[in-house]
Amino acid sequence: MSTITLSQLAHGRSGDKGNHANVAVIAYTDAGFAWLRANLTAGAVAAYFASLGASRVERFEAANVRGLNFVLYDVLAGGASRSLRTDTQGKTLAVALLRMLVAWEEPPVSAERGTRNAE
Amino acid sequence: MKRVRIGNGCGFWGDNLDAPVRLATAGRLDYLTLEYLAELTMSILAVQKAKDANAGFATDFIDVLGRLAPVLAAQPDLKIVTNAGGMNPHACALQAKHVLTKAGTVRRVGVVTGDDLLPHLDELIAGGHTLNHLDSGEPLASIRDKVVSANAYLGAQPIADALKQGAEVVITGRVADASLTVGPAAHEFGWGFGAADLDRLAAGTVAGHLIECGAQATGGLWINADDATGLGDVGYPIAEMSADGTFTISKPAGTGGAVNVETVSEQLLYEVADPARYFTPDVVADFTSVRLSQKGPDVVAVTGGTANGVTDTYKASIAYRDGFMAAGTLVIAGPNAAQKARRSGAVMLEKLKRAGFTFAESRVEALGAGDCVPGVVTATADPPEVVLRVAVRDPRRAAVERFTKEFAPLVTSGFPGTTGYTTGRPPVREVFAYWPALVAKSAVRATVSMV
Numbered sequence: 001m002s003t004i005t006l007s008q009l010a011h012g013r014s015g016d017k018g019n020h021a022n023v024a025v026i027a028y029t030d031a032g033f034a035w036l037r038a039n040l041t042a043g044a045v046a047a048y049f050a051s052l053g054a055s056r057v058e059r060f061e062a063a064n065v066r067g068l069n070f071v072l073y074d075v076l077a078g079g080a081s082r083s084l085r086t087d088t089q090g091k092t093l094a095v096a097l098l099r100m101l102v103a104w105e106e107p108p109v110s111a112e113r114g115t116r117n118a119e
Numbered sequence: 120m121k122r123v124r125i126g127n128g129c130g131f132w133g134d135n136l137d138a139p140v141r142l143a144t145a146g147r148l149d150y151l152t153l154e155y156l157a158e159l160t161m162s163i164l165a166v167q168k169a170k171d172a173n174a175g176f177a178t179d180f181i182d183v184l185g186r187l188a189p190v191l192a193a194q195p196d197l198k199i200v201t202n203a204g205g206m207n208p209h210a211c212a213l214q215a216k217h218v219l220t221k222a223g224t225v226r227r228v229g230v231v232t233g234d235d236l237l238p239h240l241d242e243l244i245a246g247g248h249t250l251n252h253l254d255s256g257e258p259l260a261s262i263r264d265k266v267v268s269a270n271a272y273l274g275a276q277p278i279a280d281a282l283k284q285g286a287e288v289v290i291t292g293r294v295a296d297a298s299l300t301v302g303p304a305a306h307e308f309g310w311g312f313g314a315a316d317l318d319r320l321a322a323g324t325v326a327g328h329l330i331e332c333g334a335q336a337t338g339g340l341w342i343n344a345d346d347a348t349g350l351g352d353v354g355y356p357i358a359e360m361s362a363d364g365t366f367t368i369s370k371p372a373g374t375g376g377a378v379n380v381e382t383v384s385e386q387l388l389y390e391v392a393d394p395a396r397y398f399t400p401d402v403v404a405d406f407t408s409v410r411l412s413q414k415g416p417d418v419v420a421v422t423g424g425t426a427n428g429v430t431d432t433y434k435a436s437i438a439y440r441d442g443f444m445a446a447g448t449l450v451i452a453g454p455n456a457a458q459k460a461r462r463s464g465a466v467m468l469e470k471l472k473r474a475g476f477t478f479a480e481s482r483v484e485a486l487g488a489g490d491c492v493p494g495v496v497t498a499t500a501d502p503p504e505v506v507l508r509v510a511v512r513d514p515r516r517a518a519v520e521r522f523t524k525e526f527a528p529l530v531t532s533g534f535p536g537t538t539g540y541t542t543g544r545p546p547v548r549e550v551f552a553y554w555p556a557l558v559a560k561s562a563v564r565a566t567v568s569m570v
Contacts, residue, residue, distance in 0.1 A: 007342075011342035011385065013386070018253075022392060026388070051495055052492070052493070052494070062387070063407065064407050064410060064411075077480075077482070079553050080157070080158060080553070081553055082441060082444075085484075086484055092492055098342070
């Protein structure tokens with residue numbers, strides 16, 4: 001068992017939905033997606049982002065792209081127009097989540113990513 | 120099999136000004152789409168229109184169209200679809216026509232209107248359309264007197280209608296971003312907007328969603344972008360569609376960026392809530408039925424994208440006046456830069472309180488020490504300097520104006536290592552808050568006209 005960052009299992013992107021943010025986390029491999037499904041629960045993400053004061057966190061699956069999509073409700077301090085945050089649109093949330101330290105039994109999978117162009 | 124190439128050269132008002140011409144020149148496009156409207160752009164345009172009846176649209180489009188005129192002359196079949204019309208599609212169309220005519224280019228310009236609900240708002244409310252806030256459930260009546268703009272997100276049908284009537288440039292107000300792509304596809308392939316073609320509309324919606332943010336599908340914001348990705352020369356996305364709804368995502372040959380399963384899957388889930396139910400005016404699309412496969416260098420094939428029904432409502436985007444805000448920055452050097460910055464922010468607010476000003480909301484950030492995501496990402500070392508950012512919001516403009524005068528004093532009365540006061544006092548801006556609602560499709564009438 002070793003401790004790695006979530007970024008070694010998955011990539012992602014985040015954005016806004018009014019005062020809510022979405023954070024998509026996409027596994028590089030099937031094994032990585034199985035891990036995400038079992039471990040990256042809505043509760044785990046809510047706890048990780050607890051200091052942002054989300055009213056609730058909801059998780060959706062997009063297994064077709066090995067993805068989980070999290071919606072963090074009421075987390076942007078009023079939404080793009082009204083928010084006093086620098087990151088009014090939640091663009092930094094995905095990179096923040098991918099810094100999460102996780103326990104992983106196998107070698108990190110980011111090295112075996114097969115989806116980049118072989119250019 | 121007939122294929123239609125739709126490229127999007129603009130993802131928002133403020134996007135790269137050279138991208139549309141480059142994409143149209145190198146993309147072998149049938150359609151160039153240009154997307155200009157963010158959620159609150161309409162409120163800003165509404166205020167502009169209130170001051171000047173000929174204003175209220177995305178003026179960047181007129182500059183871009185002027186530069187596109189020689190490309191249009193060389194490619195007589197290239198058509199343009201854009202929501203640059205904003206709050207004033209007719210004025211935008213007249214200027215577009217003028218710019219093209221001046222360049223010696225003759226094009227039929229179609230205008231889609233009917234999205235602007237403001238003139239009908241009281242009638243709508245009186246008719247029982249309460250336009251409740253989608254989150255809070257509160258009826259719009261509670262802030263009716265502060266509303267500056269109210270627009271329904273129209274769908275692809277009026278765009279397809281305009282093309283059918285011979286428009287070569289289609290200018291809309293508020294339409295769903297993905298509909299800018301669905302409209303041309305529906306027109307070219309003869310898709311209807313009834314039950315028979317819902318899956319195809321869903322597939323077109325997937326294509327539209329993937330290209331609507333421009334370079335975000337071609338390497339922009341890609342987690343694994345690096346120097347080799349060539350973002351300085353990033354190519355903008357092209358959806359090449361077939362009649363059955365299958366398509367590829369690519370970019371012009373020789374451009375920078377990257378189109379691969381990672382970039383496309385990141386964009387697929389961007390700004391999505393439930394991926395099985397992506398709501399547009401045209402269809403409820405199921406993104407979980409989409410399949411992606413790498414077909415070659417910078418070409419991803421996309422299949423699936425099925426319908427999960429259709430709604431009888433449009434989303435309405437309403438903006439209302441909600442006070443004023445300002446934000447300013449200073450640079451604070453260390454040691455203990457983050458603590459000094461946070462303390463400087465507190466000092467500023469304390470001085471304002473002594474002067475009689477407290478604010479509805481205030482925020483102090485030490486950027487460089489993790490405050491973009493405060494309490495989640497924290498600095499593990501003492502950064503040599505951080506950016507102090509202080510922002511306030513309040514109903515009183517005078518209070519916010521007074522706040523903007525409290526940055527400079529820190530340069531002499533704050534902590535040592537305070538610098539970066541070069542741009543002067545930060546501007547005060549009016550806050551337009553966002554009020555999302557639903558409105559019955561039967562209460563909204565889209566109209567197509569020609570200029």
